[in-house]
Amino acid sequence: MKKTILSLALTAVFGLTATANPIDGEKKEVKTDESTVTWKAYKVGGSHTGTIALKSGSLEFDGEELTGGEFVVDMTTINTTDLEGEYKQKLDGHLNSDDFFATASNPNASLSFTKVRAGEDNTYEVTGNLTIKGITKPITFDVSIDGSKATATLKVDRTKYDVTYKSGIIGTAKDKLIYDEFDLVVDLQL
Template sequence: MKNTIKNLGIIALVAFVTFSFSTIGGTKKAIKTDKSKVVWKGYKVTGSHEGTITIESGSLTFDGEKLIGGEFVIDMTTINATDLEGEYKGKLDGHLKSDDFFGVKAHPKASLVFTKVKASGKNAYEVTGDLTIKGKTNSATFSISVYGSKATATLKVDRTKYDVRYGSTSFFDGLKDKAIYDEFDLVVDLEF
């Protein structure tokens, strides 16, 4: 009887440890947020701006070496420009956080949840996921490459789908050289 209880305890412990580090159909690998980076780049008629934004948490899910899923939470309060300094940087950072753009007081988090992952080559995948910005969710498709414990991805995002309308010729006429293009890029370097 004692051996049976002892064996059940060991089985329960092994099961707990196993399920803590794996999901049904795969193993989750947490993103090292301090070693991962997201760079944004926005374009306007007269040039462009770029900056960074912080990943709050995230993971990639693997079946062996094959990527099968992923999910991320982005801290929108960290959005900032890296191509400006001083007063102009402060103005752009504040404007990006305002309701004209990402409204971070009301929407401090954005998220991405993979819904479909398809191998497109060696270490390369085409991913479709649900991207949520400002409380609005739309499907996004992008490529991701995985090498060892690192991954890189580039996403092109149409900001108008997330109610980010400021300076958009899709909503405002007569902007001329004040126009800001609807699409912006996210370049993501992950370490897990």
């Protein structure tokens, strides 16, 4: 009898807790074939641009408000768009090598939102965990939502992810220097 009363009491407490905190969120999958991730890396005297493919992604909403998100990028799709021919092939190959992103052993990068703070006009300040080459570090950036589109620009310090080839922090000659930060411009279709 005591076990039955205890079981009923626990069921009532946990049942009320579950109904007192309902999850109203909606997870919207990103249309990866219609979304783009563009990168831009800088060096003394110039820059290079390219694309990289989203493997999967979703944004979470509570009503119209952004509450979370998670993404996986296929690092093996690094594609330089400002070069052609032999120079493009060399740069793409070098970016895939161990000098940079080591895509043979680290084919995916990921981003998981950990905190979302609403701003004005459908903008949000997002903090998340960015994982590149198996190294996870926090990153903060802004996201704008406009109907079924979301956009963000992230500034990434490559040295935090053990990508230090010709970095200024290791004393490379100035004319060979590659800047530590690169930009990711993300346009998502939901």
